[in-house]
Amino acid sequence: MSAKPIPAGYHTVTPFLTVAGAVGLIEFLKVAFDAREKELILMPNGALAHAEIWIGDSIIMLGEPMGGDCLPMPGAFYLYVDDMDVVYQRALKAGATSTMEPADQFWGDRLAAVKDRFGNIWNLATHVEDVSTEELQRRMAARFAQ
Template sequence: MPVPEGFAVVTPYIFVDGGEDYVRFLEAAFGAREIGRSIAPDGRIANCQMRFETATIMISEASEDFPASSAAFYLYVDDADAAMDKALGAGADKIMDTADMPYGDLQGGIRDPAGNIWWISQRLSNGPYF
């Protein structure tokens, strides 16, 4: 089955109000980079692909037919504390301090300006998840 490079068989696709601001948040908070964009005739973002190292998500500006949605994401990083600080500095709200989890991750949580939850995790174990 052909899947574009950087995408997965299941790729998150979220609809947000203020699409341009949300794209800038993802860049500032997580170092995501824009790899493609299409604009709707009314000027809103129809589709914007954002790359997070080995993963890609897609963003669309909400509309009457496709209202804003929220989701939760689990993001692996090299340094959970530093990533939390960066996300908070970019405008996120903390929902959970970083802490050691029983499944081998150091994890904290934020809510982004669009209402999405991001679990920011640093893998501390080489073992299985559970």
């Protein structure tokens, strides 16, 4: 049997975070976003070499900095959830700080944003309205005309 070029359950683009204290980020993701560990591989010294974490139907890979080109690098994510208000509060209780209060957006999402202690930005969204391209263009023009 030959291996598939993209393994089952993975998407074409999969984020990879390099995080000092990666195990702490994993714990935050579990509490804030109901993340589940798929895989954890430790270095002989106990540092996290590689982890794969499920959030909803998506995988995030992460590991500790190893030097060279493998330096800590925060990311920004747009995370769709069933109820962003609930997830926003859960993220704050898990130690994140708010960077944007919950609000309905002109493109049809209810959105808030938090920053975890590792510097990652998590845009938390629930889609609440389907907006046509034409209506989106009209709303954008009105929004930025102010």
